[in-house]
Amino acid sequence: MVDIMPRLERPETPRLSARVFEVLVEAFREGRLDEGEILRDSELAARLGVSRMPVREALLRLERIGLIDVEPSRFTRVTHVTEKLAQESLAFAGYTGGMLLRMLLPDLSPADHATLRMRVRALAVAADVAALAFALEELLSFLIGIDPRQFAARMLADTVPAVGRNVRALRRPLEELADLGAVEDLRAAVEARDAAAAEAALRDLRRLG
Structure with missing residues (x-):
């Protein structure tokens, strides 16, 4: 070690x-x-x-x-990652990421908006669970880094590595875990700077059941 x-x-x-x-x-x-x-x-x-x-x-x-x-x-x-913990972590990423999008998207600078669109595209092209976990980490880290002194950012910053590690432990096929239609909705909402729709789409990323 x-x-x-x-x-x-x-x-x-x-x-x-x-x-x-x-x-x-x-x-x-x-x-x-x-x-x-x-x-x-x-x-x-x-x-x-x-x-x-x-x-x-x-x-x-x-x-x-x-x-x-x-x-x-x-x-x-x-620690060991159970399937339950991995599923909870995927849901957590959607809810916290959605909250950050709702707060930040309307006022993003053109440069940050372009970077956000790139991060969302990485979600859209994720071919497996490992790629999805990496893309979620990058997206959350970017959103937190926009204003790291913000209360939500301070509270969430350390959770990003745990989200990535736990989501990578999911063993089911990607199409059973993530709603790819929600990713397309997220792309459209981010492009339009529709904060409410972007929040809803990221929260809907995880398939239920």
Whole structure:
């Protein structure tokens, strides 16, 4: 496990724990951390070239969003993703993404509107569950990044990696999970800057049942 992490420089900003968090999130995103894998803060700290404190802070952030379980003095372990959790995460992405669209779409700058259309196109062309998860992560990250100091953005920022990891665990075919018609509705609504329709379309992305 310790060989999967790059050594870190010591930046002034952001906080070192934030950099450790980013490295661990990228490891989850690339599938380099397996369900049930044990993480040891001392090994991570040595591999990354940092003290144990920023590693522990980063692990606490991962625990809060459900990517790891921490039992003090016993173990820190990557969590397992159940089908129920994966389905809930897909629904969460639709509802939170829809809320952000409703809030932000009417006032987007031309440049941000163009980027949003590109992110939505990535959803439309997703060929499998992994591509869908990646596209959802990119869409949510973009919406949150438009105004990261906004209350909703602050509350949701750390949830994006968990959404991606959990949705990638879905085992059913994409056409059984996502309503591709809703994606087309989303594209049209975003193009027209129709915030209410865009919110509804993204919420309807997940097939029920």
